[in-house]
Structures are given as structure tokens and as C-alpha cells.
Amino acid sequence: MATFESLGLCEWLIQQCKQMGISRPTPVQEKCIPAILEGRDCMGCAKTGSGKTAAFVLPVLQKLSEDPYGVFCLVLTPTRELAYQIAEQFRALGKPMGLKDCIIVGGMDMVTQGLELSKKPHVVVATPGRLADHIRSSDTISLNRIQFLILDEADRLLEQGCTDFTKDLEVILSAVPAKRQTLLFSATLTDTLQQLQSIAMNRPFFWEHKSDVQTVEELDQRFILTPEKVKDAYLVHLIQKFQDEHDDWSIMIFTNTCKNCQILTMMLREFNFPTISLHSMMKQRQRFANLAKFKSNVFKILIATDVAARGLDIPTVQVVINHNTPGLPKIYIHRVGRTARAGRNGVAITLVTQYDIHLISAIEEQIQAKLSEFPVEEKEVLKTLTQVNVTRRQCEIRLESTDFDEKKKINKRKQMILDGKDPDLEEKRKQEHEKIRRQKKKQNRKKEAKKHSAKPTAVHS
Numbered sequence: 001m002a003t004f005e006s007l008g009l010c011e012w013l014i015q016q017c018k019q020m021g022i023s024r025p026t027p028v029q030e031k032c033i034p035a036i037l038e039g040r041d042c043m044g045c046a047k048t049g050s051g052k053t054a055a056f057v058l059p060v061l062q063k064l065s066e067d068p069y070g071v072f073c074l075v076l077t078p079t080r081e082l083a084y085q086i087a088e089q090f091r092a093l094g095k096p097m098g099l100k101d102c103i104i105v106g107g108m109d110m111v112t113q114g115l116e117l118s119k120k121p122h123v124v125v126a127t128p129g130r131l132a133d134h135i136r137s138s139d140t141i142s143l144n145r146i147q148f149l150i151l152d153e154a155d156r157l158l159e160q161g162c163t164d165f166t167k168d169l170e171v172i173l174s175a176v177p178a179k180r181q182t183l184l185f186s187a188t189l190t191d192t193l194q195q196l197q198s199i200a201m202n203r204p205f206f207w208e209h210k211s212d213v214q215t216v217e218e219l220d221q222r223f224i225l226t227p228e229k230v231k232d233a234y235l236v237h238l239i240q241k242f243q244d245e246h247d248d249w250s251i252m253i254f255t256n257t258c259k260n261c262q263i264l265t266m267m268l269r270e271f272n273f274p275t276i277s278l279h280s281m282m283k284q285r286q287r288f289a290n291l292a293k294f295k296s297n298v299f300k301i302l303i304a305t306d307v308a309a310r311g312l313d314i315p316t317v318q319v320v321i322n323h324n325t326p327g328l329p330k331i332y333i334h335r336v337g338r339t340a341r342a343g344r345n346g347v348a349i350t351l352v353t354q355y356d357i358h359l360i361s362a363i364e365e366q367i368q369a370k371l372s373e374f375p376v377e378e379k380e381v382l383k384t385l386t387q388v389n390v391t392r393r394q395c396e397i398r399l400e401s402t403d404f405d406e407k408k409k410i411n412k413r414k415q416m417i418l419d420g421k422d423p424d425l426e427e428k429r430k431q432e433h434e435k436i437r438r439q440k441k442k443q444n445r446k447k448e449a450k451k452h453s454a455k456p457t458a459v460h461s
């Protein structure tokens with residue numbers, strides 16, 4: 001069995017690992033650390049919670065301690081919360097060498113960030129959008145001497161999801177030197193391998209944890225088949241059950257929209273569950289504050305959108321509930337990966353309506369495992385149905401009386417302006433498209449009606 005010594009890590013780092021309860025390397029660390037220390041580009045694909053962060057933090061710190069200067073390493077990651085978490089790992093493991101880091105994420109003051117960047121920290125951890133803004137608006141940022149460029153959750157940074165990072169990545173890639181080591185990590189790298197290889201051009205060392213099943217063994221994966229209207233009653237029932245049986249467990253619930261996230265939070269609070277939310281329509285300070293309250297167990301239930309699906313490492317999370325079935329297997333893998341981390345056990349329960357059964361089949365095919373049914377006393381659930389649905393409706397009405405939807409529109413406009421689009425023009429275009437679509441539909445209906453009326457009626461002899 002490998003040890004950190006045998007991987008070539010120096011004594012002070014090994015001691016620092018021990019202090020943090022890290023005594024033996026995980027497989028991804030065992031394979032990737034020596035390659036990175038050798039100076040190779042590296043692509044590491046290993047399951048959720050398998051220690052990928054330390055697999056890049058440790059060798060970077062070792063190289064940095066041999067020749068400390070700033071900016072030595074740039075880490076890109078898709079969410080702001082993850083940027084803070086990665087910076088914390090650098091800080092904790094790099095404490096003996098007095099590591100200076102700087103976090104550059106959206107939603108925080110840009111001037112303060114500019115000042116911090118100008119102090120030349122050893123490590124910059126950033127989300128692409130805000131870092132690209134700094135590069136575009138200032139010529140004082142020098143990333144031209146970095147030794148390491150790291151893309152954590154690399155496949156997410158390259159895919160064109162609801163937040164498209166590709167333009168920002170282009171700006172960043174043109175600001176970093178071509179001669180560098182590039183490290184790419186994720187639990188789901190393989191879909192985007194070719195694009196990733198164009199970033200890690202230097203004959204990368206590629207390591208993938210080969211395994212039949214894509215999720216971890218310690219994860220108990222379940223589903224509950226429910227009509228849409230009964231979903232919330234099941235949710236309330238499950239939370240009550242887990243709270244009654246295990247009062248020290250934390251639960252993460254994933255839902256599909258910010259609005260739903262807000263309504264479910266309000267609803268669960270009406271049932272006196274200690275609930276807090278995390279979604280992209282919240283102010284950034286509130287997002288950080290809520291996550292801190294959840295991490296420190298002040299609140300045991302976190303309802304989030306997919307902004308929290310990747311990377312977050314919260315050891316007390318024992319249960320993940322998917323309030324909606326994820327449309328993509330990849331998202332399922334990351335969501336359920338918030339529990340059963342670092343060898344711990346965990347349960348993931350997905351609420352499945354009759355319309356989602358094909359999604360579950362796709363998930364099962366991708367992860368190469370079957371989800372089994374979670375046994376529930378349906379009668380018990382139905383007893384609370386009316387109360388749950390009335391409470392939800394009341395919460396919806398309360399939310400409608402606030403400016404939640406208005407804020408959403410404003411945020412959308414802001415994003416369009418940032419993307420270089422004219423929101424009024426876009427709105428006009430959308431309306432025109434809608435008009436054309438309606439006209440076409442009307443014409444088609446007319447054609448169909450004509451066809452039917454022209455059909456000869458059958459004559460029976």
C-alpha cells in the first residue's frame with residue numbers, strides 16, 4: 001500500500017496531512033501526485049468524495065515551497081462556494097509555509113479583489129466570469145508567470161450549461177503562459193475528454209478510477225414513485241422520519257428552480273424543520289452565511305438548486321433527496337455525491353413521477369446500478385397530504401406578494417447586458433419568434449382541419 005512518503009511528498013506536508021486526519025493516500029492521490037511532481041499535465045477522473053482536491057493541492061504546495069512566488073497557481077472552479085472550499089484546503093495544508101491565497105468570485109466587491117490580486121498571492125482561486133472581468137478591465141493582473149493552471153470540475157467548466165464559461169475561459173487562457181502545468185479533475189470527465197485535451201496539451205497523464213459502478217459503494221440509492229401532487233407530502237414525511245430516527249443527520253434536498261427552492265424552504269419552515277436554502281437568486285453574502293450555518297449544524301436541512309450539486313464537502317450530510325429527478329445522469333452523480341464521502345455511508349432518495357421514469361432508466365444505465373424502491377407507508381403520507389398542499393399554496397401566495405419574480409427578471413436583464421446583449425432587443429426578438437410560432441401552429445391546425453373535411457366518408461354496403 002502506498003504512503004505519502006513513497007509518492008515523494010516532503011515531510012512537512014505529510015505532517016500537515018496527519019494533523020488533518022489524512023494519513024494514507026486515496027487511489028486518485030496515489031496515481032496523480034507522482035505524475036504532477038514529475039512535471040506532467042494531469043487529468044484525474046475519480047468518484048465523488050475520493051480526495052481529488054488534495055490530489056492537486058499537495059503537489060502544488062510542494063512545488064511552491066521549493067520556489068515561492070506569486071502568482072504561482074490559478075485554480076478555476078464553477079461555483080463561488082467551491083472556490084472558498086478549495087482555498088480553505090490550500091490554506092489549511094499550506095499553513096506551515098505561510099501561504100497567501102486570494103479568492104476571486106462574482107457577487108463580491110471587485111475593488112477589494114483587485115487590491116488583493118495586486119499583492120501577488122501564491123494561489124488564486126476563481127470562478128471564470130469574475131476573473132475574466134478583472135483581466136478585461138485591468139492590465140495590472142499578472143497571471144503570465146503561473147506554473148499551474150487547475151480546472152476543478154473541469155467538464156462543467158467546458159460544457160455549455162445554463163452558465164456558459166467558454167468565452168471567459170478563452171480570456172483567461174490567453175492571459176496565462178503556454179508553458180505551464182495543467183491539471184484537470186472531475187468525477188465525470190469522460191464526456192468532454194477531447195476538449196479537455198486541447199487545454200492540457202502537454203501529453204497529459206490520464207488516470208480514471210475504473211469501476212463498474214460510477215457511484216460509491218457506500219451509497220444506498222433509492223427511489224419513491226409518486227404522483228406530482230403527492231411529492232411534497234412524501235418530502236415532509238421523509239424529513240420527519242429521518243429527524244425522528246437520527247437527530248444528528250443533515251439532509252440536502254435538491255430541486256430544479258430557485259423559486260421552488262424558496263417555496264420549499266418556506267413550506268418546511270412552516271412544519272418547524274430547521275431549513276435553509278442556497279440558490280443563485282440569493283445575495284452572495286446570504287449564500288455564504290446559509291452554507292456556513294448548514295455546515296456548522298445550526299440548520300440540519302439545506303434546500304438547494306444545482307448550484308450546490310458539485311464539489312461541496314460536508315461530512316455530516318447523511319441523506320440527499322432529489323425533489324425532482326435530474327434530467328442528466330451526470331447531475332444525478334454529482335448531487336448524490338454530496339453524501340457517502342470519504343468512505344462514509346449515505347442514502348440518496350429520488351422522488352420520481354410517472355413522467356420521469358425514462359430519466360431514471362438513463363441514470364441507471366449511466367451509473368451501471370439499479371435504484372431500489374424506498375419503502376414508505378403510503379397511508380401515513382396521505383394523511384398529511386391536504387395540510388402539506390395547503391401550506392405550500394399559502395407559501396406560494398406569500399412569495400408572489402414579494403418581488404421574487406421581479407428580481408428574477410432584473411437578474412436576467414443584468415446577465416444579458418453582461419453577455420453583451422440588449423435585453424429590450426432580445427425581448428422583442430422573443431416576442432416575434434413567439435408570434436411566428438403561433439401563426440405556424442394556426443396554419444397547421446387549419447391545414448389539418450381541411451384535410452379531415454376533404455376525406456371521403458366511408459360508404460358501407
Ligand SMILES: Nc1ncnc2c1ncn2[C@@H]1O[C@H](COP(=O)(O)OP(=O)(O)OP(=O)(O)O)[C@@H](O)[C@H]1O
Pocket residue numbers: 021022023024025026029046047048049050051052053054186187310311312313337341342
Ligand atoms: N487521503 C485521504 N484520507 C482520508 N480523507 C481524505 C483523504 N484525502 C482527502 N480526504 C477527505 O475526503 C473528503 C472528500 O475530498 P474532496 O472534497 O477532495 O473530494 P472530491 O473527490 O473532490 O469530491 P467531488 O467529486 O464531490 O468534488 C474531504 O473531507 C477530504 O478532507
